[in-house]
Amino acid sequence: MRGSTVAKAADAVAGGEVPRAEAVSTLGANVELYSYAGSQRANASDARRAQDMIDEAKESGALDAKAEVSVDNLKLLVADAAQAEELAASFDQDQAQRKRILEDDGLVAGFGNNGGEEYLSHLMTSESLIIVGGNDYLAWKEKMAGLLTKSQNPDGTWSGHHCITSPVFCTAAVLQCMTVERDAGMLRAIALADAKDLKPAADGKAQP
Numbered sequence: 001m002r003g004s005t006v007a008k009a010a011d012a013v014a015g016g017e018v019p020r021a022e023a024v025s026t027l028g029a030n031v032e033l034y035s036y037a038g039s040q041r042a043n044a045s046d047a048r049r050a051q052d053m054i055d056e057a058k059e060s061g062a063l064d065a066k067a068e069v070s071v072d073n074l075k076l077l078v079a080d081a082a083q084a085e086e087l088a089a090s091f092d093q094d095q096a097q098r099k100r101i102l103e104d105d106g107l108v109a110g111f112g113n114n115g116g117e118e119y120l121s122h123l124m125t126s127e128s129l130i131i132v133g134g135n136d137y138l139a140w141k142e143k144m145a146g147l148l149t150k151s152q153n154p155d156g157t158w159s160g161h162h163c164i165t166s167p168v169f170c171t172a173a174v175l176q177c178m179t180v181e182r183d184a185g186m187l188r189a190i191a192l193a194d195a196k197d198l199k200p201a202a203d204g205k206a207q208p
Contacts, residue, residue, distance in 0.1 A: 036107060037125050041128045047131075048131050049087060049192060050069050050087040054068065094128070098129060115163040119173035126177045158174045
């Protein structure tokens with residue numbers, strides 16, 4: 001398991017030690033943001049996979065053009081019903097988490113003042129939103145611009161006020177958080193490469 005608090009949370013979720021449906025704050029020094037961001041980031045690959053499968057099926061005509069991501073539609077595309085259910089759950093979790101992260105200022109504030117863990121959590125959220133796609137990243141970026149401008153040092157850098165304080169680390173995390181769209185293709189490719197192998201239903205076409 002990796003060293004940082006947020007990374008530990010992500011590893012715990014990915015390794016099955018913590019349910020994907022919840023972000024357990026005890027893994028994040030009792031600061032929910034850390035484990036929440038780790039959970040969201042660990043879940044992004046499967047959420048993106050679910051969306052891509054539905055989009056590809058619509059383009060091929062295997063599903064109706066208005067079909068949405070749902071467990072029933074995914075069961076038409078994946079031979080293993082349990083895997084279809086897991087993909088659907090990942091997508092639903094992502095939708096719920098992105099809604100809350102945009103609306104809950106208390107969650108986004110983390111410890112209450114910014115340390116490196118807050119900046120890293122914000123970066124992980126940016127990556128999650130970019131990987132899964134949709135328009136929420138633009139709203140998140142605007143939210144972050146307002147928040148991060150307030151904590152910027154006079155010389156243009158950022159420093160942590162607790163735990164991880166390094167201006168090099170914090171500035172790097174902030175810059176990546178605010179420019180992650182430049183790495184969208186790479187992040188999505190890595191996420192899909194990390195996704196679990198799925199056996200398509202029958203010959204790969206949706207079954208009636």
